[in-house]
Amino acid sequence: xxxxxxxxxxxxxxxxxxxxFWCNPxxxxxxxxxxxxxxxxxxxLLIQFQNNGVVDDSxxxxxxFSAERLKGVDSTLKxxxxxxxxxxxxxxxxxxxxTDNYEQYFGPGTRLxxx
Amino acid sequence: LAKTTQPISMDSYExxxxxxxxxxxNIATNDYITxxxxxxxxxxxxxxxxxxxxxxxxxxxxxxxxxxxSSTLSLPRVSLSDxxxxxxxxxxxxxxxxxxxxxxxxxxxxx
Numbered sequence: 001x002x003x004x005x006x007x008x009x010x011x012x013x014x015x016x017x018x019x020x021f022w023c024n025p026x027x028x029x030x031x032x033x034x035x036x037x038x039x040x041x042x043x044x045l046l047i048q049f050q051n052n053g054v055v056d057d058s059x060x061x062x063x064x065f066s067a068e069r070l071k072g073v074d075s076t077l078k079x080x081x082x083x084x085x086x087x088x089x090x091x092x093x094x095x096x097x098x099t100d101n102y103e104q105y106f107g108p109g110t111r112l113x114x115x
Numbered sequence: 116l117a118k119t120t121q122p123i124s125m126d127s128y129e130x131x132x133x134x135x136x137x138x139x140x141n142i143a144t145n146d147y148i149t150x151x152x153x154x155x156x157x158x159x160x161x162x163x164x165x166x167x168x169x170x171x172x173x174x175x176x177x178x179x180x181x182x183x184x185s186s187t188l189s190l191p192r193v194s195l196s197d198x199x200x201x202x203x204x205x206x207x208x209x210x211x212x213x214x215x216x217x218x219x220x221x222x223x224x225x226x
Contacts, residue, residue: 042216091158102149106158
């Protein structure tokens with residue numbers, strides 16, 4: 001079974017530029033998550049999708065971050081304009097829609113460096 | 116959502132059993148306890164999940180006392196490859212719920 005795919009793996013941009021990350025979840029997984037992980041910290045949930053609807057985006061900085069999951073499969077996370085503090089690893093995860101299982105499958109992440 | 120507290124770091128030697136304890140005093144009735152493992156430059160990986168008593172799989176055991184205010188992840192006979200960060204999480208489930216990762220416990224296994 002293929003895992004969660006993310007691209008690119010690495011990205012370096014200057015502040016005020018824009019950047020987009022792509023995620024392809026495991027086939028059949030209705031729930032998709034985007035996390036931000038700053039060096040030395042645990043992942044922080046940015047947004048959670050159930051199929052193509054947003055379940056939780058309370059920690060998404062909506063003035064600069066946006067995300068979409070068209071057709072309930074692939075997802076894109078965008079930052080525009082980027083700030084220095086956005087330097088982090090952006091992780092995508094997916095899971096089945098179950099109430100008794102917390103197993104989220106994570107992709108390898110995209111390491112973003114903002115200079 | 117219940118907050119979790121766990122040691123920031125632990126050291127061990129190959130072949131030893133490692134027990135990492137997590138406290139979650141405000142755990143709710145519907146909450147499950149889940150542990151994840153993260154290696155450098157990789158996304159977290161699910162290890163084990165439990166609601167009460169003891170759960171065991173091929174990788175680890177999870178001990179949960181009756182009051183559920185804490186839990187202990189037990190890794191039998193660790194090897195160098197078990198060096199990683201271990202996260203304890205409490206959450207309500209995938210359907211509308213979310214998981215909050217704390218800082219985790221950085222386990223260092225030495226030869």
